[in-house]
Amino acid sequence: MKVSLLTFGTRGDVHPFVALGAGLKARGHEVDLATSTDFKAMVEEAGLNFREIPGSGADYFAAPAVIKSIRKSPSSIRTAMVMPRPTVDEVADSLEKMYEAGQDADFMLNNLITRGSGYAGPGVPWGTVSWWPITPTREFRAYKTPDLPLGPAYTRFTHSMAAQLEWAFNRPAVNRFRGRKGLPKVSKSPVGLLGHEQPVFYPYSPHFLPPPADWPEHTHVTGYWYWQRPDRQPPADLVDFLDSGSKPIVLALGSAWPVYGEETLALVRDAVRHAKRRLIVVGGPEGDRPDDEFRVQEVDYGWLFPQVAAVIHGATFGTTADVLRSGVPQVTVPCWADGPYWADRLAELGVSPAPVPFQKMTGEQVRAAVTAVVDDQRYTERAAELGTRVRADRGVETACDLIEAWVRRAEA
CATH class of the missing domain: 3.40.50.2000 (Glycogen Phosphorylase B;)
Structure with missing residues (x-):
């Protein structure tokens, strides 16, 4: 047909x-x-x-x-x-x-x-x-x-x-x-x-x-609906970054990066450092690349997300799907459309702290959410459990x- x-x-x-x-x-x-x-x-x-x-x-x-x-x-x-x-x-x-x-x-x-x-x-x-x-x-x-x-x-x-x-x-x-x-x-x-x-x-x-x-x-x-893309070799320098220390945190804001801008990157960078973690930024504004941060314009989420400690994202449909499948905990910073809807659901299920709405986001809120998702093993355990079901x-x-x-x- x-x-x-x-x-x-x-x-x-x-x-x-x-x-x-x-x-x-x-x-x-x-x-x-x-x-x-x-x-x-x-x-x-x-x-x-x-x-x-x-x-x-x-x-x-x-x-x-x-x-x-x-x-x-x-x-x-x-x-x-x-x-x-x-x-x-x-x-x-x-x-x-x-x-x-x-x-x-x-x-x-x-x-x-x-x-x-x-x-x-x-x-x-x-x-x-x-x-x-x-x-x-x-x-x-x-x-x-x-x-x-x-x-x-x-x-x-x-x-x-x-x-x-x-x-x-x-x-x-x-x-x-x-x-x-x-x-x-x-x-x-x-x-x-x-x-x-x-x-x-x-x-x-x-x-x-x-x-x-x-x-x-x-x-x-x-x-x-996940697409198993034809085999692609991940960037060698990203593989090296992953292997060179503890599991990092990913910031992935997709096509909404123009809305979030450099201010969001700065708040997240501060929160991740406060939690004593490294950061991977997917997409986003150009700028300096500190030693504890890796920048990549595009990457296979299905390959990357299972290897990290948590993912910070806007809770839009597609990224939410990829993080759920990976079985890692999440921090949501929804900005519009379906983001607030799915962010609330993720918190209800216990795989993320309460959402940090973009329009009211403060450094203190981002720090608290990142610290919670790193330190509280209940988020990790619940995310792993739900990830197993989603993958099935x-x-x-x-x-x-x-x-x-x-x-x-x-x-x-």
């Missing part, structure tokens, strides 16, 4: 789709992966067919107004208001590219930013991926909704609120695209059909966040099984 995967955003939005695509290809399926040209090399390294979606996810964090907004507040809505915003016609043009990418596929899979490709009517069976729960439940509130003591009815209502917001975002471009195709406009939100008429895939571990009992049949928590998940394999079953069902 042929599968079309559509994703857009930062590396954390693309890497899991590459992992799934590689898994499908290993089973003999043909896979197209449509995303921005930022990740063309990664897609082709995995042996997948690259299809372009116009634009660049990296542009979002590079915009001064976005950086300023996130430094004031972690609110995704606030930041969305100042992000570079394409016109309705530009989004409709992108939907055209996604439509073309899915036309000869047996199944199409999208995510948050590309979900409009499903609402637009692709004409092929499709499903969606979400990095956080979007399926209505009475067990917990929708992502980023107010915590009010109004009982289960309110809890479930928050999911309706979130669905309407998503549809309001997608509706103009979806209906513009459908008009070009001679299709009728969609007036009622189709978001509520997800998990019923289209499958929803949550590529995180059920040991990290168990699925609620009231979720519909076609809503699946699969386990994380069959995330990619489970998702492949479900996609194959859905295609067989569609063909029946």
Whole structure:
């Protein structure tokens, strides 16, 4: 069969789709992966067919107004208001590219930013991926909704609120695209059909966040999607650094480095030295390299993280997945979007101290968190236990099984 995967955003939005695509290809399926040209090399390294979606996810964090907004507040809505915003016609043009990418596929899979490709009517069976729960439940509130003591009815209502917001975002471009195709406009939100008429895939571990009992049949928590990249030799000088002393701590802030900046690096450097540890910085601003610090622009987290004492990160979906798999404790400094959501969950599970929110971060807070994660063995023990369970998940394999079953069902 042929599968079309559509994703857009930062590396954390693309890497899991590459992992799934590689898994499908290993089973003999043909896979197209449509995303921005930022990740063309990664897609082709995995042996997948690259299809372009116009634009660049990296542009979002590079915009001064976005950086300023996130430094004031972690609110995704606030930041969305100042992000570079394409016109309705530009989004409709992108939907055209996604439509073309899915036309000869047996199944199409999208995510948050590309979900409009499903609402637009692709004409092929499709499903969606979400990095956080979007399926209505009475067990917990929708992502980023107010915590009010109004009982289960309110809890479930928050999911309706979130669905309407998503549809309001997608509706103009979806209906513009459908008009070009001679299709009728969609007036009622189709978001509520997800998990019923289209499958929803949550590529995180059920040991990290168990699925609620009231979720519909076609809503699946699969386990994380990890890509076993072709063998690469790690930097020899990094290997030497790891071997030359006690286990260091890693600071990995990914595509959000422009927001965190040199101030965060300085606070973390001070806290790590206070804990009498060495530091590995992945990415980040250029600068001096002290003897107790190693700087690397890119490295395989699956290789590096199991060898360190702890990882300091923003708790975004992708890095959280890699640290959980490694089985090492964490310090979270969330700045926006899903970071605060997952940081709270990590603390609940006992694999990290309480989050240190970026907007209110002080040197004292960072010092306390780093000292706690180094000195308190309970974090290390709990992280190792949870890591064993996460590694036992069959995330990619489970998702492949479900996609194959859905295609067989569609063909029946």
